[in-house]
Amino acid sequence: MIDTTLMLSGLVVGLIFGFVLQRGRFCMNSAFRDILVMKEYTLLKAVALAIVVQMIGFHLMATMGWIQLNPKTLYWGAMIVGGFIFGVGMVLAAGCASGTTYRVGEGMVGSFVALLGLMIGTVVTNAGALAGLNSNLKSGTFKAITTADLGVDPGPLLKEENTSLTLANIFGLDPWILVAIITVVILAVLIWKRGGEEAKAEGTLCEKIFKRGWNWWVTGVAVGIVGIIAFPTFKKYALGISGGWLAFLNTLISGDPENLNWFTFLVIGVIVGAAIAAVIAGEFKLRAPDARRLLQQFIGGLLMGIGAVIGTACNIGHILSGIPQLALGSILGGAFIILGCWVTAYIVFMRG
Helix, strand or coil: CCCHHHHHHHHHHHHHHHHHHHHHCCCHHHHHHHHHHCCCCHHHHHHHHHHHHHHHHHHHHHHCCCCCECCCCECHHHHHHHHHHHHHHHHHCCCCHHHHHHHHCCCEHHHHHHHHHHHHHHHHHHHCCCHHHHHHCCCHHHCCECHHHHCCCCCCCECCCCCCCEHHHHHCCCHHHHHHHHHHHHHHHHHHCCCCCCCCCCCCHHHHHHCCCCCHHHHHHHHHHHHHHHHHHHCCCCCCCHHHHHHHHHHHHHCCHHHCCHHHHHHHHHHHHHHHHHHHCCCCCCECCCHHHHHHHHHHHHHHHHHHHHCCCCHHHHHHCCHHHCEHHHHHHHHHHHHHHHHHHHHHHHCC
16 A cells, blocks of 8 residues: 555655756756856856755754754765766756756656656666676675774764764764854855846746746755755655656556655656646746657666666765765765766767
């Protein structure tokens, strides 16, 4: 039986997340690619602000005892390889995991094809032809490094069974010290890089919310708040995309609804929420690129799925939900997602 509470809570958070993603045009592929190709930092600022908002929110809730932090285990080899593959894939797919998902709700056929590739890639890597590679990159020489291996205390805010390395426990610091330092640094950079005054959207408050594109700081704060809502709702983790699509395709293949998880309902909600936002704003339209572009986006989606399973998470799971927990594994995985994005963007867009 499907847990009705699980289903409804995932759908509701997904609806909100999809609406926010669509109105803020929030996509990490664009955020990281654009700073290299176009010297444009607007979306990157939104990502940074969302991380700060969630980092403060997560640690506040953990300190109050409402949640326990659950950072990703450090599989260093898998996160390097998987992160880089994912970064390559999101450039070819023209969208990260969340960007691809919400654009399906806008009627983007290319994003739908990329999403099919992502789902296939997750299943093939989780239990198919690439399962051996996935396993090998998380065992032997590449086995997980934990707090027990380094002889450090996990810290009071983590789940009791979690022995993952974080910036706090590896340096033996109160996590709030690092939260304060990182917050001050990021906010200082955002203020320094704020540039000129952004044009103010005209119209009523309703029109600004539903009809106009949001500016970067509204988007960053809104995405961060959704993540803060998601963590105590799901209880095990915050936001994620690839795991939901893996469970969705596994369920279609096996016919067993027990394969469904909270993230499955979340990603379905994202598409519906983005579709609602796009229809209200008059931005929904079925659009399809040429066959060559569709093939490229499918391959990109396939690589994202492979990279997400090998690297244990997609860009949302690592950068948006893992880094705010100060997870060393997510910092490593996120860094190689960005590196893969930059290398591919240079080859595709910049190399003469």
